[in-house]
Amino acid sequence: MKPGFSTRFNRFAAWVLLMFLVLPALVAIPVSLTPRRFLSMPQGEYSLRHFETLFGSPAWMSSFAQSAVIAVSAAFLATVLGTLCAIGLWRIASRAAEAIRALLLLPLVVPPIISAMAFYRLFVPLGLMDSYAGMILAHAVLGAPLVLITVSASLAGFDPKLEQASRNLGASTFTTMRRVILPSIRPGVLAGALFAFITSWDEIVVTLFITRFSIYTLPRRMWNGIRENTDPTTAAAAVVLLAVTLVVFLIWVLLQRRARALNPQPE
Amino acid sequence: MQTLRRLNLHPGWWLVLPFLLVVMGMFLGPILNILWLSVTLPEPGLDNYAALFESEPLRRMLWTTLRICLITTVMSVILGYSIAYAMMHASGANRNWMISLLLVTFWISVLVRTFSWLMLLGRNGPVNNALMGAGLVSEPVEFMRNELGVLIGMVHYMIPYAVLPILASMQNIDNRVIAASRNLGAGGAQTFWRIYLPLTRPGIVAGAILVFILSLGFFVTPAILGGGRVLMVAEYISVQVLITLRWGTAAMLAVLLLGGVLALMFILSRLIPLSQVFGGARR
Structure with missing residues (x-):
């Protein structure tokens, strides 16, 4: 059947809409290449001076380092907590386990502003305000539910008989987990780790509440730059933030593809 | 043990x-x-909640929040439906491209996107230059520091969240039903409006609820594109906590927001499995 006019029109509209979704996000790239001293679109001339300023600035560089340390640590912690939890819930497989699972997904559902208030209330008396430990813990809580989701999805395709076989052959719980379960759910664990990393790497709302002077992550410095709305260095920083995000996205796409090749499942 | x-x-x-x-x-x-x-806080009682009925600024802020969230939801669902429909009816390679483009948007930081809109929508920005160049407007349109800019930024962020549940409901449709409708003599338009659209209603409702939930608590885009003139509940809370230090009011608003979000989430979980909502999404 030949598609009618409205279907063809809609197909065109959908492509325009998809371009509308993706292209505006890339505007930071030309703006970062402007030769002028203020935020503007370059006209004919391009320059890398704002990237020079960015990479030469101790303040921006320390923000990079802080963001990287916090995101990697938070992702690691979230991956450990989320993976263990997913395996536990999968083995219990009861109504109570499903209720607990819903409870543990709450950090995804609660609006960030409320999470920010909660961490603020907790961290002031504990002395965790404006500290690496506080940031890593808070971001791990926000990232772990994503790990729980991706690992649970991987476990859904794992045959429980393999676990029984391993136990029957005399392997301990720990050995079974390390040698039998973990290798087969690795794609889910890695995908979860990437999600958790990006969650922390981009996070701004909670960060604004629980930091003051010493913790200045990349999104926080960008937030200030955007509010002041003058310095094109912010655009260069946005491009770097975007580049890291896209690299992580590509890793995720490759992982998905490999997982599908290894373990073909109907979606 | x-x-x-x-x-x-x-x-x-x-x-x-x-x-x-x-x-x-x-x-x-x-x-x-x-x-x-x-x-x-500041003293035991329901004073904070009573302020909802007494305080004019508070009521205005809540009304602004609801209005912006509703418009965002309607726009995102309509545009998201168009994308989902085209995806369903695209051929293999095209479809993969469309899905990749959609998924990429989930990953791009909200801060980067808001910054981009700030650049695009300024008085001398490319959008205004294009509009003026085309002779559509005689002087620059004020996109920022008003609801228009906030809406553009929010709809742009929310469309992908509307697409996923709608796409899932379209995938559940039995193609034979559509074929039956055509065989019984219904035209393409009639089949769409009377058969296809009603069959995708669960996806539309789920997408609408999801977008509405996410919009209610949205902070970054309204705060930056609204430029302090479009006050929504999340920014209002942050001002109460960080600047005026009125924890009582902030906590009351947080309770309202949380109650609304959880109630909607409960309805959503009745409509579609929540794993489907979070399946391709990140936040």
Whole structure:
């Protein structure tokens, strides 16, 4: 059947809409290449001076380092907590386990502003305000539910008989987990780790509440730059933030593809 | 271990315990504390809630929030439906491209996107230059520091969240139903409006609820593109906590927001499995 006019029109509209979704996000790239001293679109001339300023600035560089340390640590912690939890819930497989699972997904559902208030209330008396430990813990809580989701999805395709076989052959719980379960759910664990990393790497709302002077992550410095709305260095920083995000996205796409090749499942 | 066996507790709970304790102690505990604050600060009672009926600025802010969220939801669902429909009816390679483009948007930082809109929508920005160049407007359109800019930024962020549930409901449609409608003599338009659209209603409702939930608590885009003139509930809360230090009001608003979000989430979980909502999404 030949598609009618409205279907063809809609197909065109959908492509325009998809371009509308993706292209505006890339505007930071030309703006970062402007030769002028203020935020503007370059006209004919391009320059890398704002990237020079960015990479030469101790303040921006320390923000990079802080963001990287916090995101990697938070992702690691979230991956450990989320993976263990997913395996536990999968083995219990009861109504109570499903209720607990819903409870543990709450950090995804609660609006960030409320999470920010909660961490603020907790961290002031504990002395965790404006500290690496506080940031890593808070971001791990926000990232772990994503790990729980991706690992649970991987476990859904794992045959429980393999676990029984391993136990029957005399392997301990720990050995079974390390040698039998973990290798087969690795794609889910890695995908979860990437999600958790990006969650922390981009996070701004909670960060604004629980930091003051010493913790200045990349999104926080960008937030200030955007509010002041003058310095094109912010655009260069946005491009770097975007580049890291896209690299992580590509890793995720490759992982998905490999997982599908290894373990073909109907979606 | 002996006591555990007697309690008949599955050993799998040991693996759940670390994360459960962290969420209880670091997340749910403090949130309950906030609920408590809303009825005890500055003094015990329901004064904070009474302010909802008495305070004009508070009522105006809530109305702004609801209005912007509703418009965002309607726009996102309509545009998202168009994308989902085209995806369903695209050929293999095209479809993969469309899905990749959609998924990429989930990953791009909201801060980067808001910054981009700030550049695009300025008085001398490319959008205004293009509009003026085309002779459509005689002087620059004010896109920022008003609801128009906030809406553009929010709809742009929310469309992908509307697409996923709608796409899922389209995939569930049995093609034979459509074929039957055509065989019985209905035209393409009639089949769409009377058969296809009603069959995708669960996806539309789910997408609308999801977008509405996310919009309610949205902070970054309204704060930046609204430029302080379009005050929505999340920014209002942040001002109460960080600047005017009125925890009572902030806590009361947080309770309203949380109550609304959880109630909608409950309705959503009745419509579609929540794993489907979070399946391709990140936040």
